[in-house]
Amino acid sequence: MTERALRLGTRRSKLAMAQSGHVADAVRQLTGRPVELVEITTYGDTSREHLAQIGGTGVFVAALRDALLAGEVDFAVHSLKDLPTTPHPDLVVAAIPRREDPRDVLIAPAGTTLDRLPAGARVGTGSPRRTAQLHAYARSHGLDLTCVPIRGNVDTRVGYVRKGELDAVVLAAAGLNRIGGTEELIGSLTLDHLPVDSVLPAPGQGALAVECPASDAGLVAALSALDDPHTRVAVTAERSLLAALEAGCSAPVGALADLLADDPGHGQAVTEMRLRGVVGTTDGSTLVQLSTTGPVPTSHDEAMALGRVLADEMLAKGAAGLMGERAL
Secondary structure, three states, X not given: OOOOOXXXXXXXXXXXXXXXXXXXXXXXXXXXXXXXXXXXXXXXXXXOOOHHHHOOOOOOOHHHHXXXXXXXXXXXXXXXXXXXXXXXXXXXXXXXXXXXXXXXXXXXXXXXXXXXXXXXXXXXXXXXXXXXXXXXXHHHHOOOEEEEOOOOOHHHHHHXXXXXXXXXXXXXXXXXXXXXXXXXXXXXXXXXXXXXXXXXXXXXXXXXXXXXXXOOHHHXXXXXXHOOHHHHHHHHHHHHHHHHOXXXXXXXXXXXXXXXXXXXXXOOOEEEEEEEEEEEOOOOOOEXXXXXXXXXXXXXXXXXXXXXXXXXXXXXXXXXXXXXOOOO
């Protein structure tokens, strides 16, 4: 008797379908069972308000979690940065697969990079985090730019530049990579990867979360084979920093944990992890940016502790006074 197909809950966007499709393929190979995608519409998909106004954390997640709890799907795939930092009592993130490129990219007309944007450039982004860091970068490099809040899928956002409605837009590199066909999508436009020294990504950016009911031990065990331990400890530290700052993804907070090797050019083992964090006002006038480096965490608790330590240092340097600055 053939086992029934596993039902994977996913948002309906092109990006969500693409990344869920990758996970579905991996689960089929692991389990030998068929996997079908179940499309679910979330509040974040239907609302036309900007994410900073509707509270970004959880707006793309709640409907998927409701479907899991109702038994309508067996597991779900989220962009990790969309997940609230507080775990759900009845659900478990069974796997965090290997992370994609965590960086942001700027898409602009041919030959135009961040440093070469024209005076008065209008840059589209729906993220207060990007807005804060882009404005800070502009201030420190003598650039003149304004961030314009936008929403929509990747095609829509790139279209703003192609039609000349905006001078540039900023997107996550991971999304472009997962959708594929980047060369065709971008065409003659320039794709400029922003260095993390200038623009730190959102905590967990580039990583996926594969979530299922905690009560289904068999499925938890099967999905856990997709887990990448290095990615998990890195994003756990980043999200611990976010939680300790008491901020959701609508707040201007960036974080990135780098895994460092003694001699990365010669295949040496990873020995240390560097965690960087930033909080800023969205006009870029004030940033608190700090980092800490230590041994690679060997447990969830150690990764959480690293994030809390850096958050405490940032709060002591004035981050607490910046957390209320969320306006675009």
